[in-house]
Amino acid sequence: MEIWLVAYEPDVLTDEIYNAGLTLVDGDSQTRIKRFYHRADACRCLIGRLLPRMLLKHRGMPLARMTFAKTDAGKPYFTTVLDPPIAFNVSHDSNFIAIAFAPGQANPPAYSVGVDIMEVRMPRGETCASLAETFGEQLTALERRQLRALTPTEVLRHFFWIWTTKEAYTKALGLGLGFDFNRVEVDVAAHTIRVDGAIPKGWRFIRFEVSSASGAPYVGVAAELGLSDTPAVIDKVSNDTPVVRYDATSFIRTAVSELSGKFQ
Template identity: 25%
Template sequence: MFADHTASKLILNNNDLHVWLIEPAKVSDGKLLNTLKGLLSKTEIEKVQRYRLPKAKHTALITRAFARSVLSQYADVSAQKWLFNIGPHGKPEINHPPIPLSFNLSHNDDLIICAVSLDKNIGCDIESLSRKISIKAIAQRYFSAIEFDALMALAPPLQRRRFFEYWTLKEAFVKATGMGISQGLESFNFTIGKAKTDQFNDNIRLSFSPSCTEQDNQDWHSYLVYPDQNHCIALCAKTKNINTPLPHKAPLNVQLFDGLALLNRY
């Protein structure tokens, strides 16, 4: 499942979208945790300490150290030297990156993911397919009419998976725009076609209502990735702002990388 990563630095091409995954529960060595804590800024350490539950505090520490370590795979910047800004809607961005890196983070109780690309607006989201939710009530409130009707047309056993596919795609999209839920989750809709494999689906179409700030779906690429049978990852990337434009609607090269192997290098 994971791409090979043995070089000291990874080359990131304009058409690449790299996704790093790690299970925070597998990072338990005390010496390693102290090393990872040393990568964080004073402000980040203070934020980690605010979490009251040990599991949440652990995940917050790993998430921040993980993001710093991942970014250092692409540039000659040590993990503790990265500086970040927070956008007006809460999206973290790199302050004065040496190359035009974009990244985005998401996590649930089991996994943390970090998506990385060059000169794009990217967003990612991960969900557990077994999470208990009220499918119809949430879909009726937040999905577009097209998405809701398509979801309800499915047989009940198929609705849970499709709900989380829609939900993660919508979360990834609003994170990519940098606007969060202020974008309006009903102002755009996804049409999900049949996947070519059980692990990956790029047969996804995005369209917009007149109220959406985005209007050209040719700017956007959307993907669903299934790292195992229990999780769904969505990726959205806007490619119009690439300095060296891709061929019209050319697919991105999505690759998965092993985050645990990365942190175990410390």
């Protein structure tokens, strides 16, 4: 599995680069991107559409042969014929857009990879003491106990490790918003995950951390379903799971150059 991160700082993309990037995505994507009221949201959406295209380009696929579809739950996947198949998933929050990808071993490959990234900041109107209660329906009894036992400096990071792990798992399954998070239990201290009370088999979860240019902390989790029959593991990023970071301007400029030949 690999993870690419694009760091986006508001108001850094010129109109020239932004508009050149728009020409690289399909008409439906262009329409969706242009609907955003805030330019920052449009830029994040554009980068999220360009990331899988750059992934295919790195696999030697020309832009004209890149094709996509969505599952019934709306999860995008490649319909371009690849050998081996590649599964991917995209997530974004504030200053970062992330894509995780790996061999698509599930059938169809769309149901193999999920990723989630979130800024470690207090949700509006919440306190460290109220988190476990406000989100109680999505947390297990163990998760609530662990949060209550932590110091204020620890509770936020712990909470977002739980949340991003649940998100990555359900996104990998392509289940959308209808999955009950209470069915997934993340024991951060023991580095284990249970689903419906049992440790799922064949899963690997990779945690990563990153900071924005302003120093704001982010945590993320990428989930991969393989063919192994071994119990799920939760690991930190290591040498066999590269995390590649780009800034938004250079990423889009490179995408335009490699996919269309402009800016060369």
